[in-house]
Amino acid sequence: MLSRARVMEITEITSNHYYLLLEDPQMARESLPGQFLHIRIRESLAPFLRRPFSIAGASPGEGTLQIIFRLAGEGTRILSSVRQGEFLDCLGPLGSGFKPLKGPVFSVLVAGGVGVAPLLFLARTLVQEQKKVVLFYGASSLDELIPVRRFLPGEIEIRRATEDGSSGFRGLVTGLFEEALKNGLKPEEIFACGPRPMLQALAEKNKGWSYPMQLSLEERMACGIGACQGCAVKISKGEETGCRLVCRDGPVFHSHEVVW
16 A cells, blocks of 8 residues: 555654654555555655564554654665655555464563664564563663654563663573573464574574474565566475565565575
């Protein structure tokens, strides 16, 4: 779906991260956790390509969608300067989202950096389904941690890790999660999003753990609809190995499917 979404709010939430609230009733109704929007940053030709942004939340009753993004180049710098009342050319919701198990199971979310964005949407959805949810969230330092509590209901437990030890566990979020497993944590399903090395580490560990685990991959993409083939990843299903497109077939895949 191609739409012009109205900017309702743009707020700096850390020195490097912004919260963007968009109004588009149809996209809000159709969005699912794990999907993304492909946004044209401005009407001119520069920057030429759209940018993909995970949907951090959708409120069908209010007709709004939430985006959380990190300053990472010219495109996001321009996006951070949009004003309330302006319109953004959006394509979406795109991609295949998370597929949680049925019933009130124990769900664990593992997020690295701005990869927490789609998991915020998922976490709220899981709570609505009466599931217990724990979020493991890591970043390089306290300054890089998004204030996720403001976007989550109080019953969700948040465990933080920073590489420099400035907040929570000192080390990688994968280390914090692995320590929790050793101390008796027993998830029934796991969802993760973050840098590729983090996801690869979780997928490798899960060969021994054997938990139902879904990963949301972060890849550069030009078209967002599968035409350019620029976001292909190798996937193995049974004895068959081939390429799938993150924008169309993903961004969510089962951990055992991805060939690193």
